[in-house]
Amino acid sequence: MGLVVQKYGGSSVADAEGIKRVAKRVVDAKRNGNQVVVVVSAMGDTTDELIDLAEQVSPIPAGREFDMLLTAGERISMALLAMAIKNLGHEAQSFTGSQAGVITDSVHNKARIIDVTPGRIRTSIDEGNIAIVAGFQGVSQEGKNITTLGRGGSDTTAVALAAALDAEVCEIYTDVDGVFTADPRVVKKAKKIDWISFEDMLELAASGSKVLLHRCVEYARRYNIPIHVRSSFSGLRGTWVSNEPQGDQQVEHAIISGVAHDVSEAKVTVVGVPDKPGEAAAIFRAIANAEVNIDMVVQNVSAASTGLTDISFTLPKAEGRKAIDALERAKGSIGFESLRYDDQIAKISLVGAGMKTNPGVTAGFFEALSDAGVNIELISTSEIRISVVTRADDVNEAVRAVHTAFGLDSDSDEAVVYGGTGR
Amino acid sequence: MGLVVQKYGGSSVADAEGIKRVAKRVVDAKRNGNQVVVVVSAMGDTTDELIDLAEQVSPIPAGREFDMLLTAGERISMALLAMAIKNLGHEAQSFTGSQAGVITDSVHNKARIIDVTPGRIRTSIDEGNIAIVAGFQGVSQEGKNITTLGRGGSDTTAVALAAALDAEVCEIYTDVDGVFTADPRVVKKAKKIDWISFEDMLELAASGSKVLLHRCVEYARRYNIPIHVRSSFSGLRGTWVSNEPQGDQQVEHAIISGVAHDVSEAKVTVVGVPDKPGEAAAIFRAIANAEVNIDMVVQNVSAASTGLTDISFTLPKAEGRKAIDALERAKGSIGFESLRYDDQIAKISLVGAGMKTNPGVTAGFFEALSDAGVNIELISTSEIRISVVTRADDVNEAVRAVHTAFGLDSDSDEAVVYGGTGR
Numbered sequence: 083m084g085l086v087v088q089k090y091g092g093s094s095v096a097d098a099e100g101i102k103r104v105a106k107r108v109v110d111a112k113r114n115g116n117q118v119v120v121v122v123s124a125m126g127d128t129t130d131e132l133i134d135l136a137e138q139v140s141p142i143p144a145g146r147e148f149d150m151l152l153t154a155g156e157r158i159s160m161a162l163l164a165m166a167i168k169n170l171g172h173e174a175q176s177f178t179g180s181q182a183g184v185i186t187d188s189v190h191n192k193a194r195i196i197d198v199t200p201g202r203i204r205t206s207i208d209e210g211n212i213a214i215v216a217g218f219q220g221v222s223q224e225g226k227n228i229t230t231l232g233r234g235g236s237d238t239t240a241v242a243l244a245a246a247l248d249a250e251v252c253e254i255y256t257d258v259d260g261v262f263t264a265d266p267r268v269v270k271k272a273k274k275i276d277w278i279s280f281e282d283m284l285e286l287a288a289s290g291s292k293v294l295l296h297r298c299v300e301y302a303r304r305y306n307i308p309i310h311v312r313s314s315f316s317g318l319r320g321t322w323v324s325n326e327p328q329g330d331q332q333v334e335h336a337i338i339s340g341v342a343h344d345v346s347e348a349k350v351t352v353v354g355v356p357d358k359p360g361e362a363a364a365i366f367r368a369i370a371n372a373e374v375n376i377d378m379v380v381q382n383v384s385a386a387s388t389g390l391t392d393i394s395f396t397l398p399k400a401e402g403r404k405a406i407d408a409l410e411r412a413k414g415s416i417g418f419e420s421l422r423y424d425d426q427i428a429k430i431s432l433v434g435a436g437m438k439t440n441p442g443v444t445a446g447f448f449e450a451l452s453d454a455g456v457n458i459e460l461i462s463t464s465e466i467r468i469s470v471v472t473r474a475d476d477v478n479e480a481v482r483a484v485h486t487a488f489g490l491d492s493d494s495d496e497a498v499v500y501g502g503t504g505r
Numbered sequence: 506m507g508l509v510v511q512k513y514g515g516s517s518v519a520d521a522e523g524i525k526r527v528a529k530r531v532v533d534a535k536r537n538g539n540q541v542v543v544v545v546s547a548m549g550d551t552t553d554e555l556i557d558l559a560e561q562v563s564p565i566p567a568g569r570e571f572d573m574l575l576t577a578g579e580r581i582s583m584a585l586l587a588m589a590i591k592n593l594g595h596e597a598q599s600f601t602g603s604q605a606g607v608i609t610d611s612v613h614n615k616a617r618i619i620d621v622t623p624g625r626i627r628t629s630i631d632e633g634n635i636a637i638v639a640g641f642q643g644v645s646q647e648g649k650n651i652t653t654l655g656r657g658g659s660d661t662t663a664v665a666l667a668a669a670l671d672a673e674v675c676e677i678y679t680d681v682d683g684v685f686t687a688d689p690r691v692v693k694k695a696k697k698i699d700w701i702s703f704e705d706m707l708e709l710a711a712s713g714s715k716v717l718l719h720r721c722v723e724y725a726r727r728y729n730i731p732i733h734v735r736s737s738f739s740g741l742r743g744t745w746v747s748n749e750p751q752g753d754q755q756v757e758h759a760i761i762s763g764v765a766h767d768v769s770e771a772k773v774t775v776v777g778v779p780d781k782p783g784e785a786a787a788i789f790r791a792i793a794n795a796e797v798n799i800d801m802v803v804q805n806v807s808a809a810s811t812g813l814t815d816i817s818f819t820l821p822k823a824e825g826r827k828a829i830d831a832l833e834r835a836k837g838s839i840g841f842e843s844l845r846y847d848d849q850i851a852k853i854s855l856v857g858a859g860m861k862t863n864p865g866v867t868a869g870f871f872e873a874l875s876d877a878g879v880n881i882e883l884i885s886t887s888e889i890r891i892s893v894v895t896r897a898d899d900v901n902e903a904v905r906a907v908h909t910a911f912g913l914d915s916d917s918d919e920a921v922v923y924g925g926t927g928r
Contacts, residue, residue, distance in 0.1 A: 165570045
């Protein structure tokens with residue numbers, strides 16, 4: 083008998099119908115002879131609504147109380163799911179993150195899991211119950227206060243529980259049929275990926291793919307827990323994410339796994355930086371001190387005539403103001419000419435371990451963009467990824483052109499999107 | 506320095522504005538030199554929405570999970586209130602029923618408080634915090650499962666905490682200015698009562714007054730905790746409920762406290778019951794076995810010619826089906842002729858300790874109804890209450906007529922209703 087951890091996102095349990103549909107899937111897994119642990123997010127937009135309420139009440143939500151507030155969402159969905167499962171004639175027990183043994187650090191609102199002690203869950207499933215666990219939440223080791231894990235936290239809860247319980251697989255149910263070669267909302271001919279390595283999945287997640295969050299994949303890789311991303315609506319086989327393909331898992335796209343895009347970033351250009359040692363360090367120290375996370379960094383060669391260079395970087399739009407303020411304050415000591423801020427950009431990335439040994443990939447990528455009339459503003463590469471920054475207006479056309487150029491198009495419009503985006 | 510327990514119902518914290526208004530009131534009480542413990546209900550219709558969701562998911566909601574579900578509502582409101590108070594520069598900590606030491610029996614969905622061990626609350630307020638406690642919930646002595654107290658449970662939580670903490674007063678904030686001599690929605694000239702005894706308040710609550718629930722008043726009487734019922738909207742002085750009036754609390758209506766009415770009941774008449782010992786017992790045993798709560802019971806003298814009598818009783822409309830079914834099943838063994846069911850009735854009650862020593866009250870009550878053309882169908886009396894059943898259509902006119910006849914009308918239309926009904 084195997085042990086399966088299933089995770090259902092907010093869009094899968096958005097209403098009573100959704101909860102009943104999920105209950106049937108859970109019971110099916112139990113009937114197939116598995117022990118089943120289910121991690122569930124808050125229903126639909128519940129969390130956003132609670133955050134909105136908190137903002138209306140106070141501009142400075144306190145950490146402890148804010149987490150107490152948010153965890154109410156999972157409390158509702160897990161209790162309803164347990165009821166729905168009982169209604170199908172199976173025994174179910176729901177557990178808060180604290181009851182499930184999800185131990186975190188004390189950083190309210192974005193705590194990190196530091197240990198999982200799933201004794202009550204183990205007892206519950208050994209007694210024949212289906213265990214329902216509230217995702218996204220834990221309890222701090224010090225102080226025993228309720229904490230939340232931040233966006234995507236329920237996926238991490240599921241993977242962490244799967245690791246602690248030595249589960250065979252962590253199934254992440256969502257509103258799409260799996261991981262696609264591109265965002266199916268943009269590319270109608272995007273193909274579902276049958277199997278993808280942890281490494282490629284990490285690069286896709288870092289490049290704007292929303293299906294799995296980086297932190298969750300990182301956790302799964304560290305503990306070698308295979309993830310099966312699939313739809314709670316269709317029930318079709320989805321995408322397996324693991325170290326090596328198993329059994330009948332097909333590896334169709336040996337060179338390229340997919341095309342990701344991201345329109346959530348802005349570009350900052352520091353103009354007229356003296357081209358001498360320590361200047362770049364001073365700029366990024368100022369940014370780091372403002373606690374701004376940056377993504378791509380590009381420096382062009384300096385013009386010999388002036389001895390000045392430009393340094394560009396991208397960062398989440400939400401942090402643009404903080405970064406600009408920090409640089410303006412440091413302008414005197416750093417000594418650059420001016421700042422440019424541009425939030426009408428898109429990042430397009432091509433990901434695939436195969437590009438390491440296929441020198442033509444970079445050229446093919448740029449040719450595809452050029453043929454589509456898309457201008458490239460920045461370029462950044464890693465061993466298994468190439469990213470470019472373009473105008474935001476060009477993003478859909480650029481993604482489609484690259485997708486076609488690398489032979490990723492399916493023969494049919496197979497991609498289906500069922501709902502919103504879960505957490 | 507005094508200790509005040511304040512309770513705010515769902516209509517007082519229905520939205521962010523309401524929560525901020527409540528936070529100001531709480532902080533005012535703290536600024537006035539009191540230690541403050543606040544009991545809060547779920548926001549607005551949250552509980553009803555959660556119950557509705559549960560019903561959509563399963564027709565047989567399981568006790569433990571149902572309570573886990575419902576308690577999410579108070580978790581939200583208490584966290585938001587704590588945030589709003591912190592935003593006003595005061596320290597606040599929120600506590601679940603379990604954390605606050607509200608110990609109950611194990612009857613899920615309508616648990617009874619059997620002990621309160623408010624150690625954490627005492628520590629919190631002694632450290633200078635305002636303590637926020639989730640109403641309506643507790644934890645079972647056996648099994649340590651989350652329980653809920655049923656309708657009106659938050660009022661009971663507040664009174665029980667006030668008793669355990671030896672508070673000076675339990676303030677129940679609601680959407681009306683206090684207890685009125687009649688429902689102000691029906692009688693525009695209803696007057697706010699300045700002081701009322703526990704006994705009269707118990708009779709009013711039993712007769713359909715919605716401001717305080719019977720169980721809460723009963724608890725306050727047992728532990729002699731004065732209740733101050735007042736509006737969270739107007740901030741006006743409300744109604745004091747206690748053993749004896751204190752200081753400037755006025756006792757205006759020595760004879761009659763008020764007129765209550767109730768349109769939530771139905772009348773069952775068992776027709777043609779043999780007038781012999783044991784018949785009534787058999788009827789009410791059948792009802793009791795079906796776990797139906799009944800209210801008034803009236804038996805007329807039997808007609809000598811037939812040896813048969815009729816027995817009528819009233820009960821909540823929601824339990825009508827169960828009662829009829831139980832009687833139909835027992836018809837053969839009991840031996841009555843037929844059943845009549847009538848849900849178009851109203852109960853009108855006159856309450857006041859003074860009627861014990863004022864023999865004219867009953868006559869005056871019936872005369873007022875007669876003058877208004879209202880027909881009386883059933884009569885039932887206690888030492889300090891007279892109740893009659895009339896047609897539901899007559900209820901407003903009947904209440905107004907009785908209110909006027911006993912000199913309860915105020916000189917102005919002072920009654921104000923601010924919102925819905927809290928829990």
